[in-house]
Amino acid sequence: MSDDSYVFEGPADEPAAPRDNNPPLSISELSFALKRTLEERFGHVRLRGEISKVNRHASGHIYLTLKDDKSAIDGVVWKGSARSLGIQPEPGLEVIVTGKITSYPARSSYQIVIETMEAAGAGALLAQLERLKGKLRDEGLFAPERKQPIPTFPAVVGVITSPTGAVIRDILHRIAERWPCRVIVWPCVVQGDAAAAQVANAIRGFDAMKAGGPIPRPDVVIVARGGGSVEDLWAFNDEALARAVAAARIPIISAVGHETDTTLIDFVSDRRAPTPTGAAEIATPVLADLRYTLADLDRRLTGAGGRLIEERRIRLRAVARGLPARPEDLLALPRQRLDHAASRLGSGLQRGVDRQTTRFASVSGRFGRALLDRVIERRTDRLSATRARLIPTLPRKLDQASVALSALTRALASLDPGRPKPGFARVEDSDQTWLTSATALSPGQAVRLVFADGAAAAHVDGDDAGSPPQRPARAAPRPPARLKAPPPGQGDLF
Incomplete structure (x- = not known):
């Protein structure tokens, strides 16, 4: 059958559509076909390269990029394989990885799924070690x-x-x-x-x-x-x-x-x-060394103790040469001195008592009645002289004090608010409370005017036009209580 032949299907009166020997593929069909091809062809590969980027996802997967001087390839380490890696991937580390090549259809890119990872050489391992060492330091x-x-x-x-x-x-x-x-x-x-x-x-x-x-x-x-x-x-x-x-x-x-x-x-x-x-x-x-050390210390301790005892023995012998032959001879002289002092002690005490008795008798003679009389006479003379000096001046000082007190009494009487001076009056309300300010007055209020010679009732007609606004009335302080007259029979000090 030629390429331009037709196949008729269905009723004879309906022409059939031509068949295409190169049908179009969808993007997904092509992507998954390439994925299968890569995985079948490169199911197990070993790559050597330098890690340039490392991204540790929250899911536990690790995404990285391997590169050399000309090319780069993306890599992924699934969570299950990440825990069993020989080394942990870090940027700049040269590694050898084992895995399979696959593609990521969503981006039309290929990548390697890494199963194992090891350092490419001692240089890379030491570089990683130095970085970790600096971190811990x-x-x-x-x-x-x-x-x-x-x-x-x-x-x-x-x-x-x-x-x-x-x-x-x-x-x-x-x-x-x-x-x-x-x-x-x-x-x-x-x-x-x-x-x-x-x-x-x-x-x-x-x-x-x-x-x-x-x-x-x-x-x-x-x-x-x-x-x-x-x-x-x-x-x-x-x-x-x-x-x-x-x-x-x-x-x-x-x-x-x-x-x-x-x-x-x-x-x-x-x-x-x-x-x-x-x-x-x-x-x-080393137990043997400890035993030897202990034995040496014991030997040295024994020797030091022996030398110390011998030194004390020599010193004792040297001191013993200066001692008498019998111990009683050492105490003979102190005993003799004690006996001599004991024999003198009784007479010495008696002489001391006699001497103190004599001193007391000589001193007590000076403390007779005549001495006390002289002291009393001397004090009496001083008292008389003081009285003679003060009595003449006392009336004058009392007169001066009386004059000053009278002046103060008159000044106090002139300032007594209970007794107004001529030309002045004290204003009281109906309760006999003193009114000391115009703000305490109100129109029509009954007041009482107290003069020096008597009192008179009055009313407030009104307030001054220029006076300030009235304030609430405040209770004035009550006048001080007048002094009561002295009871009969008691004299006046003034």
Whole structure:
């Protein structure tokens, strides 16, 4: 059949539509066809590149971009794979990723779904380590003042390491030949993705033990691992593990790798050992050395005590040479002096009494009646002289005081408001309350005018046109009570 042939269907009188051998595809059909092709062709790839952008979504997925010097590709790490990555993606880190190529139809772009991620080389790992080290240093986790001292005589030593390696055997052998103590081993893997989490859990487990429990709490903990490459020791550069070491209350000795190897927990631990065997030596003393030291101290103490006794013996012998042969001779002279003083004591007391009696008799003669009479006579003369000086001036002073009092009495009478002076009057209301202000008056009010020679009633006709507005009347103070006349029979002082 040629390309321009027709196929008739249906009634003979209806022509059939021509068939197109290249039908159009929808956008979705093309996008999903490309998606299937990419996933079938590139179902498993390994890419090496530098991370340029990292976006951690709230859902737990990680979106990033991998690039080299010419090209770039988007990448995504699903939430389930993000927790098991060997390293955490950071901008500028060169990594090797494994995953499959797929497309995102909504944007017509392709991307890689990352399943595993590892550092591309030692340079990238060390760069990431330096950034993390600077972060923890700024937080103060490396400060010397926060490090705990290692106990001198530990009773229990905890060891976190692999139970099957040579490291645990070296540590146990070294501790056994140095110090008799109990060793508790917390087995865990020390390499790979799960190593950091297991070591951190072991540290927290030792730290959570209670003193006096069924399992004794370690006095010091050793975190140990043999040597290896940077990638092999990378688990001990984990941030979460470093923070667990820094937060531990038990002193921790880091013994990871050989002397030239350095990991992050070496900086946050309380002490770093060059090797696992060195950690055992730091954690425990040498019993033989302690015994030798104690024996040497005992020998020196015995020798010092002997020398001290001998020195005291020599000094005693030197002093004894100046002493008499018999102890009684030492007391003979003091006894003689005591007897002589005792014999003189009685006569001395009697002489003292006689001397005081004589002094008393001589002094008592001066204190007779004549002495008292002279004192009384002298005081009487002084009193007479004072009376003769004051009596002539007393009437004059009394006259002056009387004149002054009369003047004050007249001034008081002139100022008495109860007795107005001529030309003045006191205004009272019907209650005999004094009115001292025009604002207290109202038109038509009955008042009483009190003069010096009598009183008269009056009414207020009105207020002055220029007077200020009236204020509410206030009760004036009552006049002071007049002095009552003195009772009969009592004289007037004035």
